[in-house]
Amino acid sequence: MSFELRLRRLIWSLTYYVFFRWTPRLFFWKWRLFLLRIFGAKIGGGCKIDPSCFIWAPWNLVLGDLTCLAGEVDIYSVDKVVIGSNVAISQRSFICSASHDISTLSRPLIHKPIFIEDHAWVCAEAFVGPGVRIGEGTIVGARAVVSKNVDSWSVVAGNPAVFIKKRVLKGSGQNEA
Numbered sequence: 285m286s287f288e289l290r291l292r293r294l295i296w297s298l299t300y301y302v303f304f305r306w307t308p309r310l311f312f313w314k315w316r317l318f319l320l321r322i323f324g325a326k327i328g329g330g331c332k333i334d335p336s337c338f339i340w341a342p343w344n345l346v347l348g349d350l351t352c353l354a355g356e357v358d359i360y361s362v363d364k365v366v367i368g369s370n371v372a373i374s375q376r377s378f379i380c381s382a383s384h385d386i387s388t389l390s391r392p393l394i395h396k397p398i399f400i401e402d403h404a405w406v407c408a409e410a411f412v413g414p415g416v417r418i419g420e421g422t423i424v425g426a427r428a429v430v431s432k433n434v435d436s437w438s439v440v441a442g443n444p445a446v447f448i449k450k451r452v453l454k455g456s457g458q459n460e461a
Contacts, residue, residue: 296323296342307335309355320345328369344381347371348402363395363414368402374426376409383414401436421451 285293304319316333324343330350337357339345344361347353348369355375359365362382373379382395396415400406404418407426412418417433424430425441425448434440439448 292323292343293341299323300338305335309335362393364397365400366397367400368404368420370403371400372405373400374406374408374410377406378409378411379406380411381414421453423451 299319304316307315312335313332316335317327317331320333320339320342321327325339325345325347327347328349328351331347331352333353334355334357336355337353337359339359339361341361344364345359346364346366348367348371350369351367351371353359353373357373357375358378360378360380360382365379365381367373379398381398382393384391385394394414398412398414399417400412401418401420401422403421404423406412406418406424407428409427410424411429412424413431416430418424418430419434419436419438421437422434423439424434424445425439427443428441428445429443430440430445434445437451439451440446441448
């Protein structure tokens with residue numbers, strides 16, 4: 285890790301613990317978004333981020349409009365994490381854009397971007413790994429482990445996450461042709 289990155293991380297960590305983490309849950313939404321934007325996050329309108337949510341590198345975070353990161357969500361944003369609009373990331377979920385290369389004994393850090401498209405819901409305590417794309421409207425079940433791309437309008441669950449069914453919205457005409 286370069287000196288510049290270490291310094292940015294140090295300044296962000298201090299800012300997080302002094303100015304972000306302590307804020308009351310039901311208030312200071314705009315304050316938390318302001319702090320993240322100062323550190324380079326690109327955040328749409330109407331987003332809500334719980335004060336216990338931790339974002340490793342805000343400069344690698346992109347959020348669409350009306351997206352919610354619930355309590356104790358961990359965004360390990362070593363690489364880009366792009367989350368669309370109207371997305372819910374439920375409590376204690378882990379969005380992890382990096383891991384280690386196990387093909388060598390030195391196990392260097394490797395990273396790939398994560399994309400979570402519009403209208404998706406990552407349920408409580410789910411894990412989304414590096415390089416994963418979660419399609420539009422997809423539901424990732426509680427405690428699921430997602431290590432591969434997931435098609436749009438799917439429901440997946442389990443460890444590893446497997447396809448359960450297509451997500452059909454009532455009265456939407458989604459399946460009418």
